[in-house]
Amino acid sequence: MSKLLTKAASPPPVQLPSRKQSAHKGNFGRVLLVGGSRGMAGSISLSSIAALHAGAGLVSAAVPDAVLESVAGFHPALMTIPLPCDSAEFSQLAWSELRSRLSDLSAVGCGPGMGTGAGSRLLVKGLLSQKKLPLVLDADAINVLSMEGWLDDEQFARSDEDAPCVLTPHPGELQRLTNASAKDVSAQLQAAEELVRRLNFTVVVKGGPSHVVGRSPGDANDTTIQVWQNTTGNPGMATAGCGDVLTGVVTSLLGQGLDAMAAAQLAVWVHGRSGDESAARHSYAGMTALHVLETLADIADEMTSD
Ligand SMILES: NC(=O)C1=CN([C@@H]2O[C@H](COP(=O)(O)OP(=O)(O)OC[C@H]3O[C@@H](n4cnc5c(N)ncnc54)[C@H](O)[C@@H]3O)[C@@H](O)[C@H]2O)[C@@H](O)CC1
Ligand SMILES: Nc1ncnc2c1ncn2[C@@H]1O[C@H](COP(=O)(O)OP(=O)(O)O)[C@@H](O)[C@H]1O
Numbered sequence: 001m002s003k004l005l006t007k008a009a010s011p012p013p014v015q016l017p018s019r020k021q022s023a024h025k026g027n028f029g030r031v032l033l034v035g036g037s038r039g040m041a042g043s044i045s046l047s048s049i050a051a052l053h054a055g056a057g058l059v060s061a062a063v064p065d066a067v068l069e070s071v072a073g074f075h076p077a078l079m080t081i082p083l084p085c086d087s088a089e090f091s092q093l094a095w096s097e098l099r100s101r102l103s104d105l106s107a108v109g110c111g112p113g114m115g116t117g118a119g120s121r122l123l124v125k126g127l128l129s130q131k132k133l134p135l136v137l138d139a140d141a142i143n144v145l146s147m148e149g150w151l152d153d154e155q156f157a158r159s160d161e162d163a164p165c166v167l168t169p170h171p172g173e174l175q176r177l178t179n180a181s182a183k184d185v186s187a188q189l190q191a192a193e194e195l196v197r198r199l200n201f202t203v204v205v206k207g208g209p210s211h212v213v214g215r216s217p218g219d220a221n222d223t224t225i226q227v228w229q230n231t232t233g234n235p236g237m238a239t240a241g242c243g244d245v246l247t248g249v250v251t252s253l254l255g256q257g258l259d260a261m262a263a264a265q266l267a268v269w270v271h272g273r274s275g276d277e278s279a280a281r282h283s284y285a286g287m288t289a290l291h292v293l294e295t296l297a298d299i300a301d302e303m304t305s306d
């Protein structure tokens with residue numbers, strides 16, 4: 001492990017259980033990331049490899065056939081699933097192909113680099129409609145929700161018995177989804193609370209700092225909505241692909257069994273922590289999402305109780 005230059009200013013909000021000597025990769029979840037398109041193969045690769053660095057046992061990336069080799073080439077531990085595509089993006093046949101591959105998964109993340117064409121829309125609708133698998137929707141999956149207005153439809157709400165759904169919009173994506181101005185943090189947090197209240201989703205409002213808005217599990221009658229503010233991260237993270245990395249971390253922690261609020265808080269914390277270490281090792285301007293991704297490997301055990 002490379003020598004750390006920084007220490008966390010505050011402890012993680014929640015922690016993962018420590019790893020038993022007898023552990024095997026099945027203990028740490030089998031997750032799937034869905035996305036990518038020609039020209040944006042990097043985004044889904046960042047998300048998928050981030051899921052590995054956050055401790056997932058097995059990670060697959062379901063991508064348009066046209067970018068399979070590029071995505072597979074990023075990391076030998078990553079498995080890939082080719083899906084039908086038109087010239088650049090998923091085709092309308094992609095969902096019917098993917099739906100039969102969901103059975104033994106523990107979480108799925110969708111959206112990075114996906115594009116918003118007809119194939120992407122069918123995939124988002126299919127993943128949103130199934131309620132057995134924890135789901136993270138980011139980037140173009142959120143843009144599809146905005147374009148189709150699906151979140152106005154209560155049929156997509158999640159009960160406490162359903163698997164959770166986590167949205168991870170940046171302010172621009174949240175503005176498209178809710179009309180709350182990207183420049184008005186309190187309006188955006190109120191809009192996120194409304195999504196939690198109406199649909200029982202968990203929402204990561206990304207930014208500097210990020211917030212996690214959701215309900216803690218446990219007492220079904222406890223309808224309190226928490227708005228938790230992250231204590232890690234820095235402006236060096238305002239760089240292409242940084243959010244794609246977070247998508248993989250949230251998916252990974254859901255797949256390791258954390259509830260939506262805990263997975264989202266811990267993911268945001270460790271992602272910002274990796275951003276802080278990356279800024280110290282490089283510079284605000286010089287660091288990239290790849291540095292944040294790779295530094296996760298050095299600090300991931302800070303998520304685990306001693
Ligand atoms: N290497 C890759 O393949 C990359 C692919 N990406 C994909 O590109 C697609 C488009 O995502 P982008 O986020 O780049 O484009 P968007 O058009 O969604 O967001 C960019 C715009 O949103 C607004 N915005 C973003 N963050 C904001 C903030 N903090 N405050 C106020 N306004 C803000 C700004 O107007 C900005 O111009 C996504 O599918 C994404 O996953 C990006 O993640 C970049 C890297
Ligand atoms: N000034 C900042 N301070 C802290 N974190 C930031 C800052 N700017 C961006 N980030 C983080 O970087 C990530 C950017 O996400 P996003 O805009 O989706 O990037 P991309 O889509 O290019 O991957 C988010 O997690 C956000 O919280």
Ligand SMILES: [Mg+2]
Nearest residue numbers: 139170243244
């Ligand atoms: Mg993004």
